[in-house]
Amino acid sequence: MEATDATETRRELDKKCVTEGSYHVTEASSQTDPKVQGHGPRLSKVNLYTLLSLWMELFPQKKAVFSNENEVTRRTGLVVVHERRILGLHCSSAELHAGQVAVVKHGPRLTRCDLYFSRKPCSTCLKMIINAGVSRISYWPGDPEISLLASDEASSSADSRLEAELDAAAAEKLKSSSRPYMGVLLQPLAFDMQQYVEETSASCDFQEKMATDLPVVDVGDLFRQQLWQNRDELSRVFLVVDETRHRGLLTKMGLVTFCAEPYFSNLRQHMRDLVRLLASVASSVPRVEDAGYGFYLKGGSSTITSPNVPQDVIRHCIVQAKLLAYRTEDPKVGVGAVIWAEGQLGLCDGTGRLHLVGCGYNAYPVGSEYGEYPQMDDKQGDRQSRKYRYIIHAEQNAITFRSVEIKEEQGTMLFVTKCPCDECVPMIRAAGIRQVYTTDLDSGKKKNDISYLRFDGLQGVQKFIWQRRPQTKSVCEKQSPFTVANGCMKHLRQESSEPLPSKRLCS
Numbered sequence: 001m002e003a004t005d006a007t008e009t010r011r012e013l014d015k016k017c018v019t020e021g022s023y024h025v026t027e028a029s030s031q032t033d034p035k036v037q038g039h040g041p042r043l044s045k046v047n048l049y050t051l052l053s054l055w056m057e058l059f060p061q062k063k064a065v066f067s068n069e070n071e072v073t074r075r076t077g078l079v080v081v082h083e084r085r086i087l088g089l090h091c092s093s094a095e096l097h098a099g100q101v102a103v104v105k106h107g108p109r110l111t112r113c114d115l116y117f118s119r120k121p122c123s124t125c126l127k128m129i130i131n132a133g134v135s136r137i138s139y140w141p142g143d144p145e146i147s148l149l150a151s152d153e154a155s156s157s158a159d160s161r162l163e164a165e166l167d168a169a170a171a172e173k174l175k176s177s178s179r180p181y182m183g184v185l186l187q188p189l190a191f192d193m194q195q196y197v198e199e200t201s202a203s204c205d206f207q208e209k210m211a212t213d214l215p216v217v218d219v220g221d222l223f224r225q226q227l228w229q230n231r232d233e234l235s236r237v238f239l240v241v242d243e244t245r246h247r248g249l250l251t252k253m254g255l256v257t258f259c260a261e262p263y264f265s266n267l268r269q270h271m272r273d274l275v276r277l278l279a280s281v282a283s284s285v286p287r288v289e290d291a292g293y294g295f296y297l298k299g300g301s302s303t304i305t306s307p308n309v310p311q312d313v314i315r316h317c318i319v320q321a322k323l324l325a326y327r328t329e330d331p332k333v334g335v336g337a338v339i340w341a342e343g344q345l346g347l348c349d350g351t352g353r354l355h356l357v358g359c360g361y362n363a364y365p366v367g368s369e370y371g372e373y374p375q376m377d378d379k380q381g382d383r384q385s386r387k388y389r390y391i392i393h394a395e396q397n398a399i400t401f402r403s404v405e406i407k408e409e410q411g412t413m414l415f416v417t418k419c420p421c422d423e424c425v426p427m428i429r430a431a432g433i434r435q436v437y438t439t440d441l442d443s444g445k446k447k448n449d450i451s452y453l454r455f456d457g458l459q460g461v462q463k464f465i466w467q468r469r470p471q472t473k474s475v476c477e478k479q480s481p482f483t484v485a486n487g488c489m490k491h492l493r494q495e496s497s498e499p500l501p502s503k504r505l506c507s
Contacts, residue, residue: 040200041190043326045084046138049116050186051278051323052089053077054140054238057118059091059350060312072160075350076145077118078102080110086359087113087403089320091350097145099125101349103132110134116185118238120144120253123170130178138185141255141267142238144168148252149240165252172254184255186270189277197277197326198227200334201284204322205418205439206466210286210293212441213468226286230279238275243268281322285315288469295437295464299456308342308411313354314437314464317415320359321394325417329363330391331375336361337394337416339402339433344410357404357412360397364390377449388449395424399431406432419443425454428461435462 043051056077078098080088087109090101099121102110110132117139121129125145129137143149146167150160175182201207202223211219240246246268247259258267288294294311317338324336339357347353364373373390392400395416406412413435419442420428428436440463442452455463 040196041193042328043189043193043323044187045327046185046187047189047274048323048327049079049081049086049114050138050140051274051281052086052320053079053116053118054234054274054278055282055316055319055323056089056091058237058316060310060316061350061352072147072150072163073097073122074119074143074145074147074150076121079116080106081114081116082109082112085401085403086356089351089356092145093348093350096348097122097125098350099129103128104348105355106132108132114138117145120171122146123167123174126171126174126178126182130174130180134180136180136185137182139183140238141184141186141250141253141258141271142240143249144171144253148249149245168252168254175254184258184267186267186274188270189273194273194277194280198280201280201322204284205441206285206293206318209439209441209466222286223283226283227279230282231276234275234279234282235272239271278323281326282319284322285318285466288312288315292469293466294469296467296469298440298463298465309354309413314415317413318417318437321415321417324359324361324394327361327363330387332377332387333418334361335394335416335418337398337414339398339406340413340415341404341406342411342413355404357406358398358400358402360394360399360401362391362394363397365392383449386449393421393424395420395428399427408432411435413437419452420455422451422454425458429458433461435464437464438466440465 054077056079057075059077073092075092076098077092078088078090078101079086080090080102088102088105090098090105092098093101096104098117099115102115106113110129112133112135114136115129115134115138117137119142120139121137122145126137144167146164148164148168150164202220207219207223210217210222235241240249243264247264250256250258250264258264286293288311295314317340321336321338324338325334327336328334336359338359340354341357342353343355344353349355374385374387376385376387395414398414412431412433414428414433415437417438419438419440420436421442436458440455443455445452
C-alpha cells in the first residue's frame with residue numbers, strides 16, 4: 001500500500017507545475033497529441049531553455065573566471081528567447097556579467113524577449129534588462145549571481161556579506177516594482193523522461209562509434225562512470241545540498257512561497273531531475289581526456305584538429321545540440337543542430353569570439369497539427385505513409401531560424417548530432433558554413449527514403465568527425481601486446497634489430 005501511495009503521489013506531482021504566487025505554468029512537457037505514438041516523451045521549451053542556461057554557465061574558457069569558491073560573483077549562463085526562438089546563448093566574462101553581455105550584444109532587440117538565467121541576476125544587470133523592455137526574466141532557484149552562499153562563509157569579509165545582502169534587497173525591490181514577470185519557471189518532466197534520456201544517451205551515435213571501434217571494451221560501463229561523475233560535479237555547482245541552507249537562501253532571494261511544503265520538496269525534486277537529465281546528455285559525448293576520442297578532420301591527416309576551436313568547446317556545442325534533439329517531433333529519432341560563428345570582435349562574452357548564429361531540431365512545419373502527419377519510417381508501411389516528405393531537418397531549421405546572417409569571412413561552424421543527409425548537404429554549403437562537426441556512422445549509406453551519399457563528397461567545407469584521437473591506444477592495447485580487430489586477437493609482430501630471445505629464456 002505504501003509503494004502504491006508513493007507512486008500515485010509521484011504521478012500527481014508530475015501533473016502539477018511549480019508555482020510562485022499566482023503564476024502558473026501550463027505548457028505540457030510531453031507529446032501534444034495523444035495519437036502520436038512516439039518512441040519517447042518531449043522536453044518542454046521552458047526546461048530546454050533552463051538546461052541550456054545551466055550548460056552555458058559551464059562554457060569552457062581559456063582562463064578560469066570566478067573559480068574561487070569564496071568569490072562573491074558567480075559565473076552565470078543566459079539564454080535569450082524571442083517568440084520561442086533562441087536569439088543568443090551567453091555566459092559571464094571576466095569583465096561583464098551575463099545581463100550586461102546581453103545588453104551589449106542585443107541592445108534594443110531585447111524588447112519583448114524572455115531571458116533565462118542560470119542564477120538570479122544581480123541588481124546591476126536587472127535594472128538594465130528591465131529598462132530594455134524584456135517580457136520575462138526566469139532564473140534557477142539556487143545561489144544567485146552575487147553569491148549569498150559565499151557571503152556566509154567564515155572566510156568572507158564583512159564587506160562581501162553586506163554587498164550580497166544589499167544586492168539581494170535591491171534585486172527584490174526591482175522585481176516587485178518592474179513591469180516584466182520575474183521569478184522561477186520550472187516544469188515537471190514527463191513520467192518516463194529521465195529513463196528515456198539516459199537510454200538514448202547511452203546508445204547515441206557517439207557511443208555507438210566507440211562500441212564499433214572497441215568491441216571488447218564495455219562502452220556501457222564507461223558511460224555509467226561518466227554519468228555518475230557528471231552527476232556529482234553538476235550537483236555541486238547547481239544544487240544546495242543542505243535543505244535548511246537552501247530554505248534560507250530562498251528566503252533571502254524573496255522566494256518565500258517555495259519555503260513551505262509541499263512546494264519546497266516539489267521544487268527540489270524538479271531541480272534534481274533537471275540536473276540528472278543534463279548529466280545524462282553530457283555523458284553521451286565523453287570527455288576527450290577520458291575516452292581518447294575527439295573531432296578530427298575526415299579524409300585528411302588524422303592528426304589535423306580544428307585550427308580555431310578547442311576540443312572542450314566543440315564537445316560543449318555538441319551537447320547543446322543534443323539537448324535540442326529532445327524537443328524533436330520525429331517519432332523515430334531526435335536530431336539537434338547549433339550554428340556558431342567566430343567574429344573579429346565580441347570579446348565581452350564568456351564565449352570569446354564565438355557568437356550564436358542559429359539552432360534547431362527536426363520537426364514538422366511550424367503551427368501544423370503534426371499528429372496528423374504520417375509517422376512511419378522506411379521499414380513500415382508503403383511510401384505514402386512515411387514521414388520523410390514532411391519532417392524538416394535540424395540543419396534546415398537552424399539555417400531557417402538563424403538570428404544573424406552567415407558571413408563568408410567568418411568561420412561559421414555547424415554542430416549536429418547525426419550525419420547530414422543528401423537533402424541538407426547542398427544547403428550547408430550554399431549557406432556559407434565552413435566547418436561541420438558530427439558523426440559519420442551513416443555516411444555513404446542509402447536508406448530507401450533518405451540517403452547519406454553526398455556528405456563524403458562535400459567540397460569547400462571541413463568535416464570534423466567524432467573518432468579516436470591519433471596515436472591513442474585503446475584500453476585493450478594498453479593491457480595486452482595484441483591488437484584487437486573485429487573481436488579477433490591477432491599477434492602484433494614488432495620489427496626490431498635485436499634478436500628475439502630464445503624459448504629457454506622465455507620459459
